[in-house]
Amino acid sequence: MSKKKELSAEKKRTRMKELFFETKDVFQQKDLEKLAPKEKGITAMSVKEVLQSLVDDGTVDCERIGTSNYYWAFPSKALRAQKRKLEEGSQKHANLQKSTEKATTGRQETEERAMLVKDLSSFQNQRDQLKAEVEKYRECDPQVVEEIRQANKVAKEATNRWTDNIFAIKSWAKRKFGFEENKIDKNFGIPEDFDYID
Template identity: 65%
Template structure:
């Protein structure tokens, strides 16, 4: 025996709307919670959720009076709501058709002058040749970049900085050698050999 399939959300919404349309009455939530399961087969646990979804979609009106909430919906309002929705959809459809026509016209206009003519083929070939020439010129320009005055000045400054750094390290080496000679009475050749310092080690010119 197959298991009975439950109602979908849309089926529950439709059946709950029947309660309002058939009775044309005003209800509190507790009333709907009693009627919906018995008359329309809507599970008690889902009554409040279904009712709220109808209120959110403006299909059911709701008003708080004192401490109680009252709900109602009349066929005339539902009919008008459907008419408005149909009108909105029809307008969207017309707008979509108009946009389609506009796009088709734009595409047709963009294609003008792009036919595969002999002149166009020649121009495209010239364009490709110019692109290749531009690439070669950029490559050639890069070779002569070192002659750029700004680049030359930058290289000169880098050389100055490098020379100053070498001089500082040379100072440090001589200072360490001087300290080692005083501390351990080593001579220069022994210190140079121990630390791999060339015999002709000196400041750069």
């Protein structure tokens, strides 16, 4: 026996709206928990959640009378909301068209504009060439030279620290195992002229 596919949240919302619009009635939550599974395939356990989301976005109205909550949604309200959205969209569209027309006024293709665009392009190319040339001479920049000096100093200190470590290990190996220094150098690939950097 195959398991029924769970409805998405949006599908449940759509079906719940359909239930309200088709019946054009007012319901309590318990009524919807009985009706929604039969009519629209929405599980009784998810009715409360779907109902709350529809109330939160104003699609379904809710009123507390005494100790009970009553829910309703009529197609006329939804139609008015759609019309209002459509009118707002039309207004936005009209405003955007006016803005576009206003922005393009005075920007018609003229000889002067074409010359200015050409000049702008020429200046941008010139700027790019100058930037490339400045980049060539970057190593002569005093700040860059100072940064290189500092980096060299740090590298030299690190190299001498590692050289110190190697000499300490060689000394330990000679004492501990009685190896000769030239054998240690040969086995570990340490050059004969290995020493500190001045």
